[in-house]
Amino acid sequence: MTDASLPWSHAPVKVGLVGAGPWARAVHARVLAAGPETQLTAVWARRAEAARETAAPYGADVAARFEDLLDSCEAVAFAVPPSVQAELACRAAEAGKALLLEKPLALDLPSAQRLVDAVDAAGVVSQLVLTSRYNPATRRFLAAAQGVDAVGARACWLHGAFLGGDFATAWRLEHGALLDLGPHVLDLLDAALGPIVRVRGTGDPRRWIGLTCTARSRASGAVTRRLAVQFSPMSSAASPGSSCSARTPSSCTTAPHSTTRRAGPCCAGSSPPPSAPESPASSMSTAGCVCRP
Structure with a gap:
């Protein structure tokens, strides 16, 4: 977490958002687009119309495929069910993207361990959204x-x-x-x-x-x-x-x-x-x- 009392002097991190449900619309998209530390570049979701509704207020692109989202960002934020996150986050880590992950990490221990191993192998930055800490x-x-x-x-x-x-x-x-x-x-x-x-x-x-x-x-x-x-x-x-x-x-x-x-x-x-x-x-x-x- 950055110190809010200090001005942000770096270029914003380009973040792609996976998901377009209630939390993605109410929290993730709004916060990522607000900056100045981050810039919401694209949204991808299973339902293209929901992705457009989530991206439109912030001028973000709508990715046609998950792979297209990865091509448009430096980091990926997830707002999807844990079973979906566990699979897609491994692919994002393998693509070298930093990860902002929702809790729980996965629905079972083997899936969570595979994601941990993928992050470790790729050497990417990851963080779990445990918001109470802040x-x-x-x-x-x-x-x-x-x-x-x-x-x-x-x-x-x-x-x-x-x-x-x-x-x-x-x-x-x-x-x-x-x-x-x-x-x-x-x-x-x-x-x-x-x-x-x-x-x-x-x-x-x-x-x-x-x-x-x-x-x-x-x-x-x-x-x-x-x-x-x-x-x-x-x-x-x-x-x-x-x-x-x-x-x-x-x-x-x-x-x-x-x-x-x-x-x-x-x-x-x-x-x-x-x-x-x-x-x-x-x-x-x-x-x-x-x-x-």
Whole structure:
């Protein structure tokens, strides 16, 4: 991530966009075209009309083939289902293109590993879109967490994407909240407490699922930290809210890293995140460290 306080003095990176669905239209195309670090040069999608609608507001070209997109750019951004991304991103890496990848990387471990191997073999730059990392409130939380002597953590994420609308896309409805939202919350727990080395899940990934994760302490290297995570689609009757438990609430810190949140007793006084456009798939999430007495 570049420092927004410094002027951009380089030529923009020419980026081709793969996909023309809701996220591609609402987020990827708009941000890539805004610059000054990037320039949206072309859009390719399975549906040519959708690609034209996505590209037109920004004067970008519409690529007739995926290969034509690769010829028009230096980097490729993906806004497609993970099964499609896993295949096409390998081809983009082999063509020497930098990659901006959506989460999850793929639907299964072998497909994800093939993509990792392709990136390593090509030596190209790649980044996964874990947007919560770049929220100023989240950055403050992660910085504060480094100074907390935590023995574990709890995270809960509620999401409305399964209620319907443009963001209730087919792959999300089929594979559920874990693959859709799990990368965000697990990434933050990993960053706050140490590398996650084991995961055990129970429940139905398409409805409610709970994970128990074990993390390795960065300080001692010991595998001692237990992390509890819950994922659930938000129902129309849900009342989003969560609290984190700590033996000493005043020393416990939480991460307000979404557009909607309700503070629990441990996050009283936390600054709300900066305003962001709401989508039909609005979410509420909390994460907190369980502190030593």
